[in-house]
Amino acid sequence: MHRLPPLLLLQAASLSEAALRFGCATVSSQRLDPLVEPGQVPSAHVHQIVGGNAFNASMAGDIGEQATCTTCTYSEDFSNYWTAVLYFRHPTNGSYKRVPQYPNAQLGYEGRDARDIKGGMTIYYTERDFETDGDEYISAFKPGFRMTVGSPTITNLSDAQRQPGLRYTCLEDILTRSHETYELPARPCPAGIMAIHHFPTCWDGVNLDSPDHQSHMYNTKPPGDGGFLNVDKCPESHPVKVPQLAYETMWNTSMFADMWPADESQPFVWSFMDSKGYGTHADYVFGWKGDSLQRALNSSCMFHGCGSPGVQGVLKTQPIADMNKCAVENTVTEDTEGWLSELPGSR
Template identity: 35%
Template sequence: MLLKPSFAAILASLASVQVVNAWFRLACATPLVQERVDPIIAPGQISQHLHSIHGGSNFSKDMTYNTARQSSCTSCAIAQDLSNYWTPTLYFKDPTTGQFEKVPNGGLLVYYQNRGSADASNGGKGLKAFPPGFRMISGDPRKRSKKYAEGQGSQGELAERAIKSTCLRYGTGVSGYDYYGFPTTDCEAGLNTRLHMPACWDGVNLDSPDHKSHTAYLSMVDNGDCPSTHPIPLMKLFYEITWDISAFSSRWKGKPWPFVWSNSDPTGFGWHGDFFNGWDTTVLQNAIDKCNSTPDQMAGKSEACPYFTILPSSTFSACRAKTTEIVEPINGPMARLPGCNPLQYGPGDATLYSTSSCPI
């Protein structure tokens, strides 16, 4: 089954109170590499859990903006973007054997959106390209439950609202549905997971000790205003991945939900995403400012922006990481998840174990 990201999700996101403005789609193929490396959370170290990584070939635990810009290829479709994008990997836990197997997906789709009251089309001062060295995350790998009342509006609640998924069941005679955390039924047309990144920056720090406080979410997550503490408006990123969970349906029919994220999460609330900027910043700023007028540009067609070089799928699909920094079994069947990740069901926050503190 070849899965493609669902445009229904983005169309719902684009239906907003404010004017729908320019945006473009960035298609990323099968992962550049899948390994326990995270240069934002664990620079210079082996990461706690497995990630599926897309983007520039120089991805590494010690990467910088300069090394990203020296990548020889990218696994995404725009040549001037040598950024890296990564999320946890989904696994199936066989209810009979207890073994873990990696779940296939249709690749990552990243939407770059001109959103918010600061966008020039809304009468604002205009959005800014990500500065060199900038990185950010959305979500929390420790989360195992929903914590905030819907619509409260705090940054914590906005962060929670930023991560939501859809059980795709088109053509089966059974309606699909949106949810926080994991669903409970098979998703015959795929499990569509998606997240919004923060789109407001403090204008000073390229990162922060918690990797979050230098950024903030728009007041409506996918649109709205930046808080006064984070006055620099950025283009908003929206990630989407569709996973082929139905390939395992015959092996868990009538049994509890058997899928888990690689960060020891059987609830779904701990899904998260990372972004490490590797753009040619002049190109991105030109795209923000000038690729916002023709019908094709307004329809999100990246090939309609003359500042981009669009790579053939055969080219970006062939890109692989320059190095693999930890070699270990990741496909399965395996008795345990890569790293030290015993399943933690919550509802309290999970403990992120290191190999030195592993309880199993």
């Protein structure tokens, strides 16, 4: 079990809080799921994946050593992050069209236009919250570590309410960050829908994975809490505090505003046939190079200060052009983008 000596704990307690926020372009979009359905080609539903190019149907070992490029801002991060894909269902003919993603406007800085990032997600690693210093040592994930949050099998509100930190925001504009819901918004959202996934922050210190990909982790957030909120002390069963990992995906649903159903029913559906949104879920495989993530967590950097063009930081960055050109060749060859008569894998 990874326990820290008293001296290191004392030193860590005096560290300022660190927080990473960065963009990752899309590296692949296809029916593969190396965690829940390893080796199965194709998997049950379409995923959108960002991060390193070691992503494949049967991932194993340290992908930080296997990947040769990454779609993430930080060039030392070869992790893979993925969620399901959101589709629009046409109210007249019932066909499906993938909803495009767009980057978080808050990722732009130093002449860097975030709009140039190809789809993807915003990734966060935080220690406590954005206002107070943490008083515990935060351990980076270990090579081979993986986990999931949520489940496509959740189909009702009461079960969804027991999933901390899995929410939606109806975007009034590109900077809206308030009023989270458990279900997909039931009205047209001017700037689209943001899907939010927060992962647990307590690890058992032993297992890099578990049969359900969740039992080796413990979520200290009360079920009703969303957002980047303080978390309680980790229990003895899961004593190792790890960073709060979170994804934000901006889905540009505004392009379908003129096709909203006349009966005002909610027209969006996840790639696993969930039109309520209760089954939202996300997957993670750790792949930071060497000790790069631990170095960042041990620092006092915040967001762009951790490394950006023109800013000397603890992490190395790469140009957006390099992020966008990193890609994984599709193993599953099928149309997931055009107007589809049925969702891939729905038969």
